[in-house]
Amino acid sequence: MARPALGRLIAFGNQKGGVGKTTTTINVAAALARKGRSVCLVDVDNNRGLTRTFSVPEEAFRSTFDIFTGEAEASECIIKAEFQTLLNGTEAVVHLPERFAIIPASRSLESLDQVIAQRPSIRPEKNFARALADLRSSFDYVFVDTAPNLTTPTVIAYNTVPWFILTARPGKTAMDSLSDAVQDLLQVKQFGAEGRLLGVVLTEVDVRTRLSKDIVQFVDEEFRATLENKKTVKLGFQNHISKTIAIEEAPYAAQTIFDYRANSRACAEYEALAEEIETRLKNFESLFGMTRGQADEQKRAANE
């Protein structure tokens, strides 16, 4: 099995809550872990969707707050294998999948702006960038689950990672929220961010419905990247995730869909999507890498 280049950093985002960011982040990561890749999921959302999915007890672990403030190194915040917690009111042991680690968020993330204002010597961007650099040397993938608005942790995450994936679900406001997300990404880019849109994942899709057909068509038409060789590629991923009850139930067991319901059709869908994401990363890295190299070549030639 060919291994991916070490340390692919991807942020999952959308400027709207409840569009499947956290669920997609978790289950794509689980699919990659089953393929033999090691994945670390990092929660920078003050709503703590990822952290709450696994019922991580807040007081027991260091979190992204400690990373931003420089009080902890990434390695001190990683949760792996299993831990004790209260699950739906009962003492329980949560088992994380193999090769699947998380760094939780804590409620203190909400006060990060105030903490920084009081202690201007804190360099949250630098601290976070160092943490991601550490993580990229020990994991094949690092996925950052972001907040649905431009909070400081989310802006910093967007500024630090090379790739974004947007997630969307069918619905009345889906198209607006996707456009808003792209606008926000562009705004962050004006601050010098490097990131590129890797693709758009559609989830909770039911192809029989009008709303699902509309969003698939919208993404197909609106989300394209023009490469420097003028070739256009569609950014919507071909593999969608269906609306599935088991996906909604899995967090109550603090499990990924693979551990909760191995025979769910969603497992095959997440596996296909994970495969598509890996393939696209490989293609985009070489396409963009190549075109960027050519541009440098031209600049050099022009300067001579």
Ligand SMILES: Nc1ncnc2c1ncn2[C@@H]1O[C@H](COP(=O)(O)OP(=O)(O)O)[C@@H](O)[C@H]1O
């Ligand atoms: N494919 C799906 N089928 C059914 N429910 C889903 C699916 N994807 C996500 N959900 C549910 O939608 C809700 C919002 O998803 P979540 O991943 O928390 O969104 P976000 O992180 O964008 O706020 C959750 O209750 C989740 O279980």
Ligand SMILES: [Mg+2]
């Ligand atoms: Mg979330």
